[in-house]
Amino acid sequence: MNDDREQGTTLDPKWGADGLITGVVTDAATGELLMVAHLNEEALRLTLETGEAHFWSRSRGRLWKKGETSGNVLRVVEARIDCDQDSLWLRVEPAGPACHTGARSCFYRKVDAEGTLSRSA
Template sequence: MPNDTKFAPRWDANGLITGVVTDATTREVLMVAHLNAEALSLTRSTGFAHFWSRSRGKLWKKGEESGNTLRVIELRVDCDQDALLMICEPAGPACHTGARSCFYRAVSSQDGDTTLTVIS
């Protein structure tokens, strides 16, 4: 296991890095989003998750409209430094639909059809 000590994020061609958000208490995956350098800097300086919206083309603080913020407890980086694990304390649902997690549907196949089933 390499013992790299320098944090050097590896941004993709669009200047983004993937952030996987988990609940600090339950370890449940809550959401996946992308960060640019400014979002990462704001996340680190404020202690609250900030992201880059690819669809809206702008920076946003999670919960800026809903109040459902994510307080960052710990940031981890993967072995290639091209993805972040964001261990957070959520203040309300993480998903914009109101679900606790964005991963609230299971994908299944039956008789050649692929369907989504809401899980709790």
């Protein structure tokens, strides 16, 4: 156990082999899960410095600020790191839908026991 990383007061992210950590994003007012994305060192630094969520797009292979084209930025109210510092939880105030499809949350479909998807409320 790395006592300093797990019990200390210094931010020391445990980056994956790809240089990323997972970011879980929830609405600060409602607790609703909005999205899951990834952050590299620069995305984390910009998120903390600007107070607006930045991520690393694995599909585009580049840094992006959430809402850079849509205007649907995520203002960070609180950032928390998990016990071994390999996941980040961002509590945010969204300026619009969090999902690029226009849905409020990226988790807008339910999966049933047969693997069929349906839109949820």
